[in-house]
Amino acid sequence: xxxxxxxxxxxxxxxxxxxxxxxxxxxxxxxxxxxxxxxxxxxxxxxxxxxxxxxxxxxxxxxxxxxxxxxxxxxxxxxxxxxxxxxxxxxxxxxxxxxxxxxxxxxxxxxxxxxxxxxxxxxxxxxxxxxxxxxxxxxxxxxxxxxxxxxxxxxxxxxxxxxxxxxxxxxxxxxxxxxxxxxxxxxxxxxxxxxxxxxxxxxxxxxxxxxxxxxxxxxxxxxxxxxxxxxxxxxxxxxxxxxxxxxxxxxxxxxxxxxxxxxxxxxxxxxxxxxxxxxxxx
Ligand SMILES: Cc1cc2nc3c(=O)[nH]c(=O)nc-3n(C[C@H](O)[C@H](O)[C@H](O)COP(=O)(O)OP(=O)(O)OC[C@H]3O[C@@H](n4cnc5c(N)ncnc54)[C@H](O)[C@@H]3O)c2cc1C
Numbered sequence: 001x002x003x004x005x006x007x008x009x010x011x012x013x014x015x016x017x018x019x020x021x022x023x024x025x026x027x028x029x030x031x032x033x034x035x036x037x038x039x040x041x042x043x044x045x046x047x048x049x050x051x052x053x054x055x056x057x058x059x060x061x062x063x064x065x066x067x068x069x070x071x072x073x074x075x076x077x078x079x080x081x082x083x084x085x086x087x088x089x090x091x092x093x094x095x096x097x098x099x100x101x102x103x104x105x106x107x108x109x110x111x112x113x114x115x116x117x118x119x120x121x122x123x124x125x126x127x128x129x130x131x132x133x134x135x136x137x138x139x140x141x142x143x144x145x146x147x148x149x150x151x152x153x154x155x156x157x158x159x160x161x162x163x164x165x166x167x168x169x170x171x172x173x174x175x176x177x178x179x180x181x182x183x184x185x186x187x188x189x190x191x192x193x194x195x196x197x198x199x200x201x202x203x204x205x206x207x208x209x210x211x212x213x214x215x216x217x218x219x220x221x222x223x224x225x226x227x228x229x230x231x232x233x234x235x236x237x238x239x240x241x242x243x244x245x246x247x248x249x250x251x252x253x254x255x256x257x258x259x260x261x262x263x264x265x266x267x268x269x270x271x272x273x274x275x276x277x278x279x280x281x282x
Contacts (some may be wrong), residue, residue: 002027003108010034013113035081046140047166051173057141085253116243127221131237152235160187165242183215
């Protein structure tokens with residue numbers, strides 16, 4: 001018997017689940033909700049828009065709701081946020097973000113793939129700098145447009161993980177003065193300290209102002225102040241200190257969370273730690 005399956009989140013996890021479910025069954029009704037304007041975009045390529053390697057932000061978008069409908073008969077609904085789950089009635093409430101209209105859908109199966117959002121710590125004075133974070137096409141487009149549309153020269157990236165390093169690489173490629181601040185004694189923590197010296201040297205060779213073992217304590221007007229007292233001119237600040245899983249919806253519905261950590265090879269950074277938080281409800 002055919003089932004009605006709802007999916008919350010329409011990027012890597014949600015879109016893959018939807019496509020896989022369609023391969024398993026021609027009959028099932030599959031609806032995928034995404035609160036952002038895009039489904040299935042290339043997160044891995046987001047930083048490469050800053051250097052122009054990916055010229056247009058639209059080129060980062062891999063699929064559209066129209067293609068999901070015509071190729072897979074998947075109903076992808078963008079700009080729609082699932083706001084509550086009622087497990088007893090097997091329904092979800094959805095808010096259309098462009099019109100504020102609220103409606104509900106029933107389900108036989110519900111898949112949560114809401115991902116993780118960038119951590120923005122409450123560092124004093126954060127409102128005194130132009131601070132950005134990167135999660136999706138909207139974010140990178142906003143950052144890129146701001147940088148290119150202003151006379152920004154000095155950009156400070158906070159956090160020397162995979163995303164921070166890729167952002168540094170692409171901003172440097174685009175010709176900016178880039179400072180990378182990392183609180184730990186090394187960038188890219190999954191690597192041994194000794195091996196990371198190769199990466200540190202590469203950044204220094206590329207004229208990146210690399211600062212390790214020093215952390216941001218506050219911001220003043222377009223200046224990043226570190227614990228050491230260093231003051232870094234920062235026309236733009238990119239926060240890349242990590243992500244936090246979007247678990248509110250699941251917790252509100254009293255769902256038990258399953259957290260898996262997977263390791264994966266990537267083009268420039270070799271290793272990426274990926275945290276999936278997907279809960280499947282019956
Ligand atoms: C700049 C950058 C570079 C990256 N580079 C790499 C790389 O090189 N290699 C690699 O393996 N990984 C990389 N990643 C990580 C990778 O993008 C993530 O691991 C992957 O996107 C996780 O997919 P997801 O579907 O679980 O979550 P997400 O991509 O976070 O998607 C979840 C979606 O669910 C939506 N959502 C959340 N709550 C709701 C709700 N209530 N209703 C409707 N929609 C909702 C969100 O808007 C979001 O779009 C990178 C990430 C970034 C930000």
